[in-house]
Each structure stands twice: as C-alpha cells, then as structure tokens.
Amino acid sequence: MTLISNHMPTEELQRLDAAHHMHPFTAGAELNARGVRVITQAKGVTLTDSDGKEIFDAMAGLWCVNIGYGREELAQVAARQMNQLPYYNTFFQTTHVPVIALSKRLADLAPGDLNHVFYAGSGSEANDTNIRLVRHYWAAKGKPDKKVIISRRNAYHGSTLGGASLGGMQAMHAQGGLPIPDIAYIDQPNWYAEGGDSSPEDFGLERARQLEAKIAELGEDNVAAFIAEPVQGAGGVIIPPSTYWPELQRICDAHEILLIVDEVICGFGRTGNWFGSETYGIRPDIMTIAKGLSSGYQPIGGSLICDEVADVVNNAGDFNHGYTYSGHPVAAAVALENLRILDEENIVTNVRDVTGPYLAEKWAQLADHPLIGEAKIVGMMGSVAMTPDKSARAPFSSDPGVVGTICRENCFANGLIMRHVGDRMIISPPLIVTKSDIDTMMRLVVKSLDQTYASVKADGLLNAA
Numbered sequence: 001m002t003l004i005s006n007h008m009p010t011e012e013l014q015r016l017d018a019a020h021h022m023h024p025f026t027a028g029a030e031l032n033a034r035g036v037r038v039i040t041q042a043k044g045v046t047l048t049d050s051d052g053k054e055i056f057d058a059m060a061g062l063w064c065v066n067i068g069y070g071r072e073e074l075a076q077v078a079a080r081q082m083n084q085l086p087y088y089n090t091f092f093q094t095t096h097v098p099v100i101a102l103s104k105r106l107a108d109l110a111p112g113d114l115n116h117v118f119y120a121g122s123g124s125e126a127n128d129t130n131i132r133l134v135r136h137y138w139a140a141k142g143k144p145d146k147k148v149i150i151s152r153r154n155a156y157h158g159s160t161l162g163g164a165s166l167g168g169m170q171a172m173h174a175q176g177g178l179p180i181p182d183i184a185y186i187d188q189p190n191w192y193a194e195g196g197d198s199s200p201e202d203f204g205l206e207r208a209r210q211l212e213a214k215i216a217e218l219g220e221d222n223v224a225a226f227i228a229e230p231v232q233g234a235g236g237v238i239i240p241p242s243t244y245w246p247e248l249q250r251i252c253d254a255h256e257i258l259l260i261v262d263e264v265i266c267g268f269g270r271t272g273n274w275f276g277s278e279t280y281g282i283r284p285d286i287m288t289i290a291k292g293l294s295s296g297y298q299p300i301g302g303s304l305i306c307d308e309v310a311d312v313v314n315n316a317g318d319f320n321h322g323y324t325y326s327g328h329p330v331a332a333a334v335a336l337e338n339l340r341i342l343d344e345e346n347i348v349t350n351v352r353d354v355t356g357p358y359l360a361e362k363w364a365q366l367a368d369h370p371l372i373g374e375a376k377i378v379g380m381m382g383s384v385a386m387t388p389d390k391s392a393r394a395p396f397s398s399d400p401g402v403v404g405t406i407c408r409e410n411c412f413a414n415g416l417i418m419r420h421v422g423d424r425m426i427i428s429p430p431l432i433v434t435k436s437d438i439d440t441m442m443r444l445v446v447k448s449l450d451q452t453y454a455s456v457k458a459d460g461l462l463n464a465a
C-alpha cells in the first residue's frame with residue numbers, strides 16, 4: 001500500500017485528489033483539470049501549502065478557526081478524551097461528563113434563558129433539528145398547523161435538505177428538489193444592492209416589516225418561527241441597517257412565533273461579543289451554533305433552547321430525533337477547551353475593544369478606493385462591494401462574480417485568502433489577529449484591489465450594467 005503523506009509531490013497529491021475526492025460547492029471537472037491547492041499545515045493565522053507557500057488566512061478556514069491554528073491544548077484535550085472515553089451516545093438514558101460540562105458552560109454563556117442544548121455534528125444538522133423542534137413544540141401545544149418557517153432570500157442556513165431549504169440561495173434550491181414544504185421567504189436587508197433611493201434606515205424598517213406582512217398573509221396560526229442570521233455571512237457579509245433588528249424583534253414579540261437566530265458564524269466572538277444577538281440586541285428563543293464553538297477543531301453544532309420551548313418539548317413524550325454524534329465526547333471536550341481559551345485569553349473582549357476598532361478604521365478607508373462602492377465591518381467580519389460606478393452603486397455589466405473571481409485570484413497570488421461572493425469581497429479572520437497581523441492583511445487586501453482595478457480597467461470590464 002502506498003503511504004500518502006505531506007511529502008508527496010504536489011502533482012501526485014492533486015492527481016489522487018482528482019481521482020477520488022469530490023469537493024463541496026465545486027465544478028469537479030474544472031477543478032480537476034486545473035489542480036487543487038493542497039494545504040499541509042497551519043499555525044496562528046498562516047496556512048502552508050504543499051509547495052511551502054505561506055498564505056494569510058483572512059477567512060479563518062470557513063469562518064470558524066476563531067482561536068487560530070495550532071493550539072496544542074486542544075490536541076491534548078482530544079487525546080486525553082479519546083483515551084478515556086472516545087465515544088458513547090447520549091440516547092437511551094445515558095450521558096457523560098464532557099457533554100454535561102459543555103452544556104452547563106453554554107447555558108452560562110448564552111443570553112437570556114437559553115439554558116438547554118440539543119447537539120448536532122454541524123450547523124446544517126442543528127437547523128434541521130430546529131425545523132423539527134419548533135413544529136413539534138407547536139403541535140405539543142395543540143397547534144399542529146403552526147408549521148411554516150419564514151426565512152430570507154440570500155440567507156444561508158446549511159446544505160442538508162432542511163438547512164438549504166431554510167436558506168434563500170437560488171442556486172441551491174435549483175438542485176435536488178428544494179425547498180421542502182412550508183418554508184416562506186422575505187427579502188434581505190441589503191441596502192447597497194437593493195435599497196434604491198431609500199435611506200438605509202427607511203430601507204431597514206421596510207425590509208423588517210415584510211415579516212409582519214408575511215405573517216399576516218400566511219395567517220399567524222400557520223407560522224411556527226422566523227429564522228435569520230444576525231449578519232448574513234455566506235450571503236456576502238450583509239450588515240443590516242441600524243433600524244432592522246429592533247423592528248424584527250418588535251414584530252416577533254407582537255406575534256405568537258418563535259425567533260431562531262442562526263449564530264453559526266456570528267457566535268463565539270465574531271462580532272465582538274459572545275453572540276451576534278448581543279451586538280444587535282436580539283432576544284432569540286432558539287440559537288443555532290457550530291463553527292466557532294470548537295474553532296473548527298472538531299465538528300460540533302447544536303441548538304440553544306429557551307426554558308419555555310425545552311419545557312414543552314420535555315413534557316411531550318419522546319422527541320424522535322437525534323444523531324449518532326449528538327454531544328460527541330471528544331468534540332464536547334475540545335469545544336469546552338476552546339471556550340476556556342476564548343474567555344481566559346480575553347479574545348472576545350479584545351476584538352470588541354482593541355483589534356475590532358483598529359481593523360474597522362482601516363477597513364472604512366477602503367471606501368475611498370476607486371473600485372469600492374461600500375466598505376462595511378462588524379467585529380471580525382467585513383465586506384466591500386466592488387463597482388464600476390461608486391455614486392450609482394452600480395453592478396458591473398459582466399456576469400456577477402467575474403470581477404470577484406479576478407480579485408480572489410489576485411489575493412491567492414499575493415498569499416491572502418479573501419473570499420468573493422459575487423462581486424463582494426469578504427473577510428472573517430481568526431479572532432486572535434494582532435494589530436500587526438491586521439497591518440499585514442490590509443497591505444495584501446489593498447494590493448489585491450489595486451491589481452484588480454488595473455486589470456479590470458485594462459480589460460474593458462469597468463462598465464456598469
């Protein structure tokens with residue numbers, strides 16, 4: 001048997017990957033022809049590829065490596081837990097210490113009375129749980145017709161049948177017969193792209209009030225819940241106008257529906273508080289968590305559930321739902337250690353008080369760049385919208401994503417991972433970035449934008465649609 005290792009030539013690893021590995025959200029044949037990038041190790045904020053090239057990871061993996069790469073403590077906790085109890089389930093009237101400890105810690109950390117945790121292996125699974133949980137809750141209260149979950153266009157809630165149905169991504173709904181029944185959608189609060197001549201504040205109110213109109217249209221007796229991310233992440237880091245969340249909260253309070261806040265990206269310090277709900281003054285009944293819960297060191301997600309919902313569900317007989325890896329002991333132990341580090345090293349408060357404001361000041365200056373129509377940031381998640389015409393907030397005449405792809409390729413060539421969503425560029429670096437890391441990252445960002453502007457101009461792509 002051949003030993004496949006980091007020491008193999010890149011081409012050989014690429015060949016094997018192309019032969020046997022299918023990638024998420026990828027046109028396989030195209031990737032296989034071009035050759036995949038092989039990452040071999042990482043430390044702090046820096047990835048190393050199989051050619052020894054170092055790359056600044058301004059996406060924290062997939063928005064998840066909040067404490068940065070290479071924390072020995074997490075490896076040690078995982079090894080210790082694997083030796084002691086590598087697996088046992090939480091079905092059939094059993095539990096174990098790591099899951100007890102993590103649940104208690106999460107109940108203490110979470111705002112309000114979100115005192116109960118139902119575990120999953122990922123954010124998608126947790127949102128599938130949420131769909132079944134809220135419908136079961138209303139049925140247990142004698143209201144089985146309250147089934148519809150209202151979500152938003154361009155939201156992202158995962159890739160399982162339930163998660164992708166809750167999400168509002170057209171390209172995902174187009175494949176595999178989605179969405180599932182009883183999901184409804186309202187528009188997103190993307191003022192830059194959709195706000196026209198309204199002020200951001202008026203637009204925020206208008207978009208929030210679509211929820212009230214949708215509840216009226218469907219009939220309150222048919223609506224189970226509303227789900228939203230505090231800040232849309234995969235949709236392009238869409239930071240809502242200041243009026244948006246207070247109005248949504250007012251509407252949720254005025255109607256008999258549950259509020260599910262999807263904190264998979266915003267949770268665990270990303271917005272400068274432990275949860276995005278704190279940053280935006282939101283009072284969720286249920287919170288979806290994953291990613292930063294373990295800083296991505298182990299796959300784990302879950303639903304944080306308020307006292308009332310947990311009480312009704314706990315008293316309604318068996319909830320016929322669960323995963324083999326719900327509350328996995330190794331994942332739970334690693335998550336607990338990650339939360340200890342985030343807390344004891346003041347990583348979240350440092351984002352709020354020191355590095356977040358420092359980055360925000362530099363990020364705002366990007367709005368002066370000739371290619372940038374909007375630069376927005378909260379904590380450690382930011383975006384810029386590229387445009388051929390700043391004053392009109394105009395899109396490019398090329399297909400959405402053409403300029404974004406050019407910029408992303410420039411970033412890679414410069415040793416920076418910054419994502420594109422259409423023609424928006426987004427960052428979500430590890431929360432442990434120092435001021436000096438931020439300086440390095442911003443130099444690479446500006447260099448990549450300058451190169452993109454020059455080439456877009458030279459290639460005649462600087463035209464408004």
Ligand code: PXG
Nearest residue numbers: 122123124156157158229234262264265290
């Ligand atoms: N909710 C939100 C808000 C997310 O961002 C999920 C749920 C699903 O979590 P899992 O663990 O099942 O992936 C996510 C995941 C991207 C990208 O390209 C974003 C996510 C996942 C993969 C890619 O921005 N977010």
